[in-house]
Amino acid sequence: MKIYSTNQIKNIVLIGSASSGKTTLAEAMMFEGKVIDRRGSVDAKNTVSDYTEVEQLYKRSIYSTLLYTEYNAHKLNIIDTPGADDFVNGVISAMKVADACVLAINAQSGVEIGTRTLGRIADRNKKPMVIVVNQLDHEKANWENSIESLKNLFGTRTVIIQYPLTTGEGFNGFIDVLKMKYYTFTDDNGTRIENEIPADEADRAAEYHNALVEAAAEHDESLMETFFEKGELTEDEIRKGLSLGIKSRSAFPVFCASAKKDIGTKRLMDFIINVAPYPNSGNVFTTEDGKEILCDASGPASVFVYKTAVEQHIGEVNYFRVISGTIKEGMDMVNAGNDTKERISTLFATAGKKREKVSELVAGDLGCTVKLKNTKTNHTLNAGTDWKYAPIVFPDPKFRTAVKAKNENEEEKLSELLHKAHQEDPTLIVEYSKELKQTILSGQGEHHINILKWGILNNNKIEMELFPPKIPYRETITKIATADYRHKKQSGGAGQFGEVHLVIEPHTEGAPDTPMFKVEGKEIKLNMKGKEEINLDWGGKLIYYNSIVGGAIDARFMPAILKGIMDKMEEGPLTGSYARDIRVTVYDGKMHPVDSNELSFRLAGRNAFKEAFKKAAPKIMEPIYNVKVYVPSEYMGDIMSDLQNRRAIIEGMESESGFEVIKTRVPLAEMYKYSTTLSSLTSGSATFTMKFADYQQVPADVQEKLLKAYEAEEKDE
Ligand SMILES: Nc1nc2c(ncn2[C@@H]2O[C@H](COP(=O)(O)OP(=O)(O)OP(=O)(O)O)[C@@H](O)[C@H]2O)c(=O)[nH]1
Ligand SMILES: [Mg+2]
Structure with missing residues (x-):
């Protein structure tokens, strides 16, 4: 492969609801760019993009896949992403490194919930967007409804570039109102004829064209002037206007396609190459401390890893974007997060499983490398600088389950595999909960977890069992209560003795200290000597007051009493859950000159607290x-x-x-x-x-x- 410079590269991410046809479209793009000479299909399990065993098993994309095609003297990097909610990780990470997204709409259903979710993600990432209404050859395709649903979602940002004359089986072309041509296709392999617009379509085409010209003129004053003067814009002027509109996200141009029949692929790629932003005018990468890094091939070498995958026979593969400089084979770089020295032994451009060795990659390009020691998703590698990029932020989990290995002896191995899975897919989160005494695995959905389970069984022969996770309940009290507790033990030699009198009350933030309690017919006046405010690891507070009078308990025993109370705070009296938001005042007690020690007071504190807790209307x-x-x-x-x-x-x-x-x-x-x-x-x-x-x-x-x-x-x- 030739070496492409920054202004010969475009990076897009394909997004769209499940089964809208992204993988099929990517296949057609690679076919048109002659990266492959035959198109595979998802149903025949032979696409370039869905090449993993599990994707072929389920006939859907599960991971994001980096692909490229070579077209019009450009390298078009394409990241094909899964449409299913469960695998949103692939979309989120790809968004970070692409300069624009191509949103595929299934013409059978128009805008779907998945489309909306993805639209929100594109919004959040401020990504320019090109829309392709796909599957127009399908018998249930409905172009008008699809456009209406797009207009409902995106309003006037929906800018129509093409429309079909017929849909369904007869779909064999479209009118392009930017080129003002009628394109027809003679086979299912993209063979295209450029025709004049039929006379009976002239009016409709002109109407769409005028709307397009107006939409293009809107983004630039000089274009607006030209438009007012001449009532028209040239093709180049329209492109210029659209390019501005795309960049500012005020125009989402809409194209027609049948990815399956390779209709519309070439025009879509032409447009992306002519109009979508280049890497040095699209995505702005900022470091954690807010510095913007120029996408400049002659700057310091610096890459951002957006995905780490473990691939059969190869091991870990790190996919990255070159943010600045030129990365060459054999280069030594430093991981900005952990200072590990990493050598870039080989560099690849990838089209799915197909990896092509390249000697260098310039700023703005996407590629991958292998055999790094300590570099993962979200890491930065540098040579000659110390930048560190703001990380990709992944969504919160929506599904949690407890897991264990079916075979107890494999528990440790399973835990290792789960931690590895997290490194590959940060939306899979595993933690051992000391509180629940369970390993909790969280992800985006049951399917997400089941795919992981399948992989671990298939590749590592470890069966993992899933069961409902415990709920991290908390305990607290709603009333004031007191308890006196004497711990006394006489056994041969030295005995144990400690007596604690305490009051407990609910804690609310900002409420004043209580100077006197009226409780259970008693009046307890306080003489506050000490106050400790403890922020509990599990949320909420414990406030501990020392209000001992006349040396009833030595100050040196107060920490032991607190320890006893904490024992019960950690294992609440009701259900063994953590307790929170409680104030405890120790106001009296007794010591023994010989037998009192820390253990006795710890036990007395613990039991006094437990007794009082149960009387204090616990919840x-x-x-x-x-x-x-x-x-x-x-x-x-x-x-x-x-x-x-x-x-x-x-x-x-x-x-x-x-x-x-x-x-x-x-x-x-x-x-x-x-x-x-x-x-x-x-x-x-x-x-x-x-x-x-x-x-x-x-x-x-x-x-x-x-x-x-x-x-x-x-x-x-
Ligand atoms: N009729 C018709 N079918 C299509 C077209 N594009 C894709 N399909 C079919 O739709 C199904 C899904 O296609 P994919 O390419 O896997 O869709 P996807 O968007 O990648 O799906 P996910 O990866 O699961 O999100 C497959 O059966 C395709 O053959 C098209 O243009 N026309
Ligand atoms: Mg797919």
């Missing part, structure tokens, strides 16, 4: 999540009644053109496998996000159940 609190559900209107009824069964509190609803957004608060305990239910209730057309909000008391009936379950568990042990 179990549960984690609540803010959940946003995006759902087509027709499924609203089912979704709402399902949410009600999950103890959800609906906070708001918004509807926009056939879709509803439900804002709700749902207890984590009710969210197990929500993604799976939502998907089955809506035939996969809805999606949701969830984020931890706060802790709330559980309803009485739920508390009752939890107490009983804990009692039973205790008995078992």
Whole structure:
């Protein structure tokens, strides 16, 4: 492969809802660029992009795949991404390194929930966008509806460049209102004829053309003037205007295609190469401290790794964008995060599995390398500078499950594999919860986790079992209570003695210290000597007051009493969950001149706390999540009644053109496998996000159940 310079490279990411035809389109692009001489198909499991075993098994993309094609003296880097929500990781990381996205719409359904989700991701990443309405050859294709749904979503940013004369089986071409030509295709391999626009289409074509000219003129004053003067713009002027509109995200040009029949591929690539931003005028890379780095091939060498994958027979492969400078084979670089020296032994341009060795890659190009020692997704490698780029931010998980190895002896190996999986896919999160005593695996959906499970079984012969995760409940109190507890033990030699009198009360942030308690018929006046405010690792606080009078307990025993209290805070008296938001005042007690020691006071503190806690109207609190559900209107009824069964509190609803957004608060305990239910209730057309909000008391009936379950568990042990 020849060496391409920065102004001969374009980087696009293909996005679109599941099965819209991205992988098929990428295949056609590589075919047109002669990177392959035959087109494979997803159904025949022989595309360049979906080359992994698991992708072929499921006949869908699961990972992002870096591809390239060579066209019009340019190298077009294409990242094909999965459309399914579960594998959004591939979209998020690709967005970081591409300069524009190509959004594929399935003409059978127009804008889908997945399209909207991806549109939001493109928005957040400020990515220019070109739209391709695909599958126009399908019998159910409906161009008008597709355009209407696009206009509903993107408004006047929807700029039509092409329209079809017929759709369905007879679809064999389109009118291009930028070129003002009628293109027809004579076979399924992209053989194209350029025709004049038929006379009976002249009016409609002119109408679309005028709309395009106006949309193009809008982005530049001088173009606007030319337009007013002449009532028309030249083809080049339209391109210039669109180029500005694309860059500022105020124009999303719309193209026609049948990826399956290779119709429309060439014009789409022409347009991308002529109009989409070059790497040095698109994506701006900033370092963690906010410095903008110029995409300049003669600058210091610096790359950003956007994806790490483990590939059969090769091991770890790191995919990157050259942010600055020129990377050459054999170059020594330094990892900006961990100072590891890394040698770039070989460089590749890749089209899926097909890797082509290249001697260098310039600023703006995408490629990969192998055999790095300590470099992963989100890392920066430099030669002669110390930049470090702001990392890719991945979405919060939506599915959590507990896991263990079926065979106990393989637990350690499994844990290693899960940590590796996280490095490859940062949206897979694994942690051992000391609190729950479970390994919790989180991801984007049940399918996401099942694919991982399949991979580990298939490649490593380890079977992992999934089961419902425990909920990290919290315990707290709602009333004031006291307890006196004497710990006394006489056994032969030295005895144990410690007596603690304490008061506990609920803690609320900002409430003043209590100078006197009236509790259980007693009046306890306080003489505050010390106060410790402890921020608990698991959220909330413990405030510990020393209010001992007349040396009833030596100051040296106070930390031991606190330790005893913390023992019970860590294993709450109700269900063994963490306790939080409590104030404890130790106001009296007794010592023995010989037998008192730290252990005695620790035990006395612990038991006094436990007794008082049980009298203080204790409550179990549960984690609540803010959940946003995006759902087509027709499924609203089912979704709402399902949410009600999950103890959800609906906070708001918004509807926009056939879709509803439900804002709700749902207890984590009710969210197990929500993604799976939502998907089955809506035939996969809805999606949701969830984020931890706060802790709330559980309803009485739920508390009752939890107490009983804990009692039973205790008995078992
Ligand atoms: N009729 C018709 N079918 C198409 C077209 N493009 C793709 N398909 C079919 O649609 C299905 C999905 O195509 P893919 O290329 O895998 O779609 P994708 O967008 O990559 O799907 P994901 O990777 O799962 O998101 C396959 O059966 C394709 O053969 C097209 O232009 N016309
Ligand atoms: Mg695909």
